[in-house]
Amino acid sequence: MVTAYRGDVVFTPGPERFRAIEDGFVLVDDYGKVVDVVGSLTGQYADADIVDRSGNLIIPGFNDMHVHAPQYPQAGLGFDDELLPWLERYTFVDEAKYCDLAVADHWYRRFLTHLWQVGTLRFSAFATLHGDATWRLIQLAQESGLRPMIGKVNMDRNAPDNLLESTRQSLEDTETLIKRTAEDAPDVGFIVTPRFVPSTTPELMEGLGELVRRYRLPVQSHLDENRSEVEWVRKLHPDIPTYAQVYEHYGLMPRNRTIMAHCIWLTDAERELLKDRNVLLAHCAQSNLNLQSGIMPARRYLEQGLRLALGSDVAAGHEPDMNRHIVASVEASKALRFMPGHEGDQPLKLSEAFYMATKSGGSFFGRVGSFEPGYEFDALVIREDESLLELSVEERLERFLYAGASDAIRERYVSGHVVYRPFAGVPSAGR
Numbered sequence: 001m002v003t004a005y006r007g008d009v010v011f012t013p014g015p016e017r018f019r020a021i022e023d024g025f026v027l028v029d030d031y032g033k034v035v036d037v038v039g040s041l042t043g044q045y046a047d048a049d050i051v052d053r054s055g056n057l058i059i060p061g062f063n064d065m066h067v068h069a070p071q072y073p074q075a076g077l078g079f080d081d082e083l084l085p086w087l088e089r090y091t092f093v094d095e096a097k098y099c100d101l102a103v104a105d106h107w108y109r110r111f112l113t114h115l116w117q118v119g120t121l122r123f124s125a126f127a128t129l130h131g132d133a134t135w136r137l138i139q140l141a142q143e144s145g146l147r148p149m150i151g152k153v154n155m156d157r158n159a160p161d162n163l164l165e166s167t168r169q170s171l172e173d174t175e176t177l178i179k180r181t182a183e184d185a186p187d188v189g190f191i192v193t194p195r196f197v198p199s200t201t202p203e204l205m206e207g208l209g210e211l212v213r214r215y216r217l218p219v220q221s222h223l224d225e226n227r228s229e230v231e232w233v234r235k236l237h238p239d240i241p242t243y244a245q246v247y248e249h250y251g252l253m254p255r256n257r258t259i260m261a262h263c264i265w266l267t268d269a270e271r272e273l274l275k276d277r278n279v280l281l282a283h284c285a286q287s288n289l290n291l292q293s294g295i296m297p298a299r300r301y302l303e304q305g306l307r308l309a310l311g312s313d314v315a316a317g318h319e320p321d322m323n324r325h326i327v328a329s330v331e332a333s334k335a336l337r338f339m340p341g342h343e344g345d346q347p348l349k350l351s352e353a354f355y356m357a358t359k360s361g362g363s364f365f366g367r368v369g370s371f372e373p374g375y376e377f378d379a380l381v382i383r384e385d386e387s388l389l390e391l392s393v394e395e396r397l398e399r400f401l402y403a404g405a406s407d408a409i410r411e412r413y414v415s416g417h418v419v420y421r422p423f424a425g426v427p428s429a430g431r
């Protein structure tokens with residue numbers, strides 16, 4: 001059987017432009033996979049079951065490729081600081097509280113509910129170093145109907161005592177979670193998550209690299225975010241020429257399976273390495289402005305063939321809404337043109353930023369983020385506010401991305417199934 005979702009369909013098969021079908025149908029098979037997008041129901045699909053969402057936009061779900069689940073409660077705090085003091089003053093204090101499972105349970109429910117609310121259906125999240133709290137996040141995510149990757153953070157150096165683990169404990173807890181996730185949380189992927197090079201000793205990185213090889217796992221971390229951070233890595237590893245090569249050296253950059261957040265200050269050698277490994281660069285424009293980290297030269301990276309997606313980086317980004325992060329990436333690319341040497345760079349187009357937040361990020365999960373044949377039907381149904389102007393389908397999406405609120409999202413689908421509000425009694429976000 002085929003189900004036909006009727007509405008105003010918009011998606012980006014490629015980054016150059018939107019594909020919009022006014023009053024069209026997304027045909028979805030019993031496995032939740034897209035069969036086709038058509039303008040009218042004829043021939044073999046004439047008797048398809050119709051889910052009538054006429055007048056609403058139907059777009060792919062959002063994919064947030066870099067987010068810190070435990071930092072959700074601190075969003076909006078501390079942005080007079082840069083990265084390293086911000087970590088010390090807020091983040092490490094916040095994350096240390098997740099030694100308490102009740103804290104983890106409460107705040108992870110709120111986090112997942114907020115992501116559901118804003119239409120983020122898949123994401124790649126850092127938890128904390130705590131094994132029990134991370135397992136709780138994985139269980140709650142499994143229960144939620146969302147489809148994330150989640151990693152226990154590894155950190156055995158350069159943090160306060162109450163947010164450090166021994167190398168051995170870190171590796172043991174990671175391996176336990178790898179097995180548990182595979183056995184008991186089929187809709188969640190485990191992703192190996194060294195916090196960043198300054199947080200992990202060579203012994204720990206080596207052990208994690210071994211786990212990555214043995215279990216064929218993906219990896220996520222931070223790279224070249226802030227200039228003081230880059231300098232620190234150079235001092236910690238004087239024998240390795242660049243920051244990216246430290247991950248590579250320890251087996252933490254598996255081909256096609258690596259996400260590196262930020263990547264603002266890449267050297268030529270690092271760009272070549274990332275390209276060779278087909279690393280997914282998680283561009284976190286809002287975070288990078290909040291912490292004054294810099295502006296990723298996204299246009300140049302795209303021209304060089306790098307693979308770019310978007311991340312909210314909550315809580316260094318202050319809100320999880322991917323429509324806002326799409327806009328932030330466009331705004332940052334416009335601001336970059338005022339910097340010496342970048343005047344000639346074209347800013348990102350909205351379709352390019354939308355592509356990053358849907359199809360490009362989605363590529364990390366398989367065939368996700370588009371409505372081409374064979375893609376998972378991950379979708380948002382959006383009912384917009386009234387308009388004084390006559391708007392095309394594409395303009396309506398544009399208005400939602402810039403000025404819309406998550407209230408407009410009336411339905412969410414993952415792999416062809418509706419995802420309902422995940423937890424009873426959890427308040428909607430709004431502070």
Ligand code: GUN
Binds near residue numbers: 083087091
């Ligand atoms: N680098 C190391 N840890 C973090 C973190 O929690 N957030 C960000 N933005 N960068 C980091």
Ligand code: FE
Binds near residue numbers: 066068222261313316
């Ligand atoms: Fe981050």
